[in-house]
Amino acid sequence: MTTFRIEANPTRSAATASRAALGGLIARDLTVLRKTFGEFVLRTLIQPFLLCFVFLYVFPKIGQAVGGSSAGAAGFATILVPGVVGISIMFQGVQSIALAMAQEFGFTREIEDRVQAPCPIWLVAVSKVLSGSVQGVIAAAIVFPIAAVVHASGVTATVSLHWLEIVTLVPLACVAMASLGLVLGTSFEPRNIGLMFGFVVLPITFLGGTYYPWTHLAPVTIGHVHWLQTLVLLNPLIYVNEGMRAAFTDAPHMHLYVIYPVLVGFAALFLSIGLRNFRRRVLS
Amino acid sequence: MAEDVIVTEGLTKVYEGMDAPAVDHLDLTVCAGEVFGLLGPNGAGKTTTAGILTTRVVPTAGRAFVAGIDVVRHPALVKQVSGIVSQQNTLDRQLTVWENLYFHGRLFGMGGRDSRARADELLESFSLTKWSRASVYALSGGMAQRLMVARAIFHRPAVLFLDEPTAGLDPQSRLALWEMLAELNREGQTVVLTTHYMEEADQLCDRVAIMDHGHILALDTPDALKRSTGADTILTVKVDRDGERLATALARDLGGVVSTRVAGDVVTVQVRGAERLVPRTVDLAEAAGVAVLDLAVAEPSLETVFINLTGKELRE
Numbered sequence A: 001m002t003t004f005r006i007e008a009n010p011t012r013s014a015a016t017a018s019r020a021a022l023g024g025l026i027a028r029d030l031t032v033l034r035k036t037f038g039e040f041v042l043r044t045l046i047q048p049f050l051l052c053f054v055f056l057y058v059f060p061k062i063g064q065a066v067g068g069s070s071a072g073a074a075g076f077a078t079i080l081v082p083g084v085v086g087i088s089i090m091f092q093g094v095q096s097i098a099l100a101m102a103q104e105f106g107f108t109r110e111i112e113d114r115v116q117a118p119c120p121i122w123l124v125a126v127s128k129v130l131s132g133s134v135q136g137v138i139a140a141a142i143v144f145p146i147a148a149v150v151h152a153s154g155v156t157a158t159v160s161l162h163w164l165e166i167v168t169l170v171p172l173a174c175v176a177m178a179s180l181g182l183v184l185g186t187s188f189e190p191r192n193i194g195l196m197f198g199f200v201v202l203p204i205t206f207l208g209g210t211y212y213p214w215t216h217l218a219p220v221t222i223g224h225v226h227w228l229q230t231l232v233l234l235n236p237l238i239y240v241n242e243g244m245r246a247a248f249t250d251a252p253h254m255h256l257y258v259i260y261p262v263l264v265g266f267a268a269l270f271l272s273i274g275l276r277n278f279r280r281r282v283l284s
Numbered sequence B: 001m002a003e004d005v006i007v008t009e010g011l012t013k014v015y016e017g018m019d020a021p022a023v024d025h026l027d028l029t030v031c032a033g034e035v036f037g038l039l040g041p042n043g044a045g046k047t048t049t050a051g052i053l054t055t056r057v058v059p060t061a062g063r064a065f066v067a068g069i070d071v072v073r074h075p076a077l078v079k080q081v082s083g084i085v086s087q088q089n090t091l092d093r094q095l096t097v098w099e100n101l102y103f104h105g106r107l108f109g110m111g112g113r114d115s116r117a118r119a120d121e122l123l124e125s126f127s128l129t130k131w132s133r134a135s136v137y138a139l140s141g142g143m144a145q146r147l148m149v150a151r152a153i154f155h156r157p158a159v160l161f162l163d164e165p166t167a168g169l170d171p172q173s174r175l176a177l178w179e180m181l182a183e184l185n186r187e188g189q190t191v192v193l194t195t196h197y198m199e200e201a202d203q204l205c206d207r208v209a210i211m212d213h214g215h216i217l218a219l220d221t222p223d224a225l226k227r228s229t230g231a232d233t234i235l236t237v238k239v240d241r242d243g244e245r246l247a248t249a250l251a252r253d254l255g256g257v258v259s260t261r262v263a264g265d266v267v268t269v270q271v272r273g274a275e276r277l278v279p280r281t282v283d284l285a286e287a288a289g290v291a292v293l294d295l296a297v298a299e300p301s302l303e304t305v306f307i308n309l310t311g312k313e314l315r316e
């Protein structure tokens, strides 16, 4: 066997060791991503593909175009394509973090090993959010071209790339949604994943402005109260999708002065709840 | 070399919503280079103790130090010098056998080249080289356990913790693991293990703490613990009826009886320095009108010690 040089004392400061551990955690996640990239691409593309196929190809073909006329259908495409990017970013957060984490906390217990890394426990959760965000960015990059090309003739989204918004809002949205994934993954037991989808993920996606811009919700009123438009302001996906509209199209969207700070706020909120949950799940 | 690797002072853990403490004012010291065992039945508080020392359980009171570092105040530093094999299989299912080791090195701050070399070297010495590229799903229980030990000592920890390392292993894998741990210890590795198998504690440990209900009931070398029973022979007699009567008769007439115990139809007698034990026991039983169905003679074990301390068997 090997000769031992026992580390009787810690040889590195907590900060040095933590930095190395964070690097190791992310390197591990990216290796797994590389090894399963085909699977990653498939599961990332299937939902956007179906959305675009049904709404932008089948509907116009059978004359059930959302938005009425052909021009309306093209307008709808311009709304839907960035929405599809936004929803993909959100699903990446749910899939790469919430589902994986629920499983690792649940029956595989892999998390037991990960938290033995020589760093504070919260950093393990942060590493998950970071690698989840990287996956979100990759998802956005492969979804956007697909979403922009799957459509019937004449139902073309009017794409206009605003690079400043793309390179800031996409990563910001990814961090916010990955943090949401952390909250979900640390709040739900594996056996309650169905509940999580039914009561959290579905409402967020359907009321998240994927199929309509937030401004179009104004006509939904009771008396003079724009109740739906007000209510969905609680939904983080609204800001993600409005942000994607600002980044990828010239379509009207919520003001950037609102989108940026609110996304930062959601990211901070989810991250702090998620880290607290994570710590509570790991320590007893 | 008699440096203390682990010190606890009045270590106590009361889990939320529980009345009784899981660990109750534990004071112990583990010296560098020894194999230290926590032996006790289910629920004794072994995993909780190991959990506190490995920074996963936050103590309610008291203090604990690993390599001189306070586990509550500097958990990240404690983790730098600890190697942990937990009760469940915590191997990374999405990585190969080799990658499980390699990324552990990266996690502990080793560079790519050092980590690769160490992974190769450990797979070799743990006879897992052949499985290097296999998924961890392909490993048997014994091999998975070996890989977990290899991973735990990868970063050359000051202390290696193992929680019930052989629970659920087949007898052959258990022997192999004992051999492996003994070898690591010969090379200087300090080991702390928990177990509810008295043979394991007896075979492997330099010192054993016998635990029950969060307390340490006795702490010494296995030999000293066994000597403390005062007996050199344990006589176990299975009878058809009237165990109590036989116990009384043996205690009175056998000579050198340290204690007797009746559990159902089994009478256990701890004896010192008695001769011709078997024929005399049969005779005494006959005289008492009790039929002997079965009879066994053995040396005292840690089980005997546990029974003397608690009045119950280790496995109940």
Ligand SMILES: Nc1ncnc2c1ncn2[C@@H]1O[C@H](COP(=O)(O)OP(=O)(O)O)[C@@H](O)[C@H]1O
Binding pocket: A284, B015, B016, B018, B022, B040, B041, B042, B043, B044, B045, B046, B047, B048, B049
């Ligand atoms: N996370 C927990 N929450 C509440 N009680 C616990 C928890 N873990 C262990 N216990 C209780 O603490 C006691 C000691 O448990 P444990 O340390 O696991 O013992 P052992 O490892 O010796 O079997 C038991 O009564 C157990 O039920």
Ligand SMILES: [Mg+2]
Binding pocket: B046, B047, B048, B164
């Ligand atoms: Mg236990």
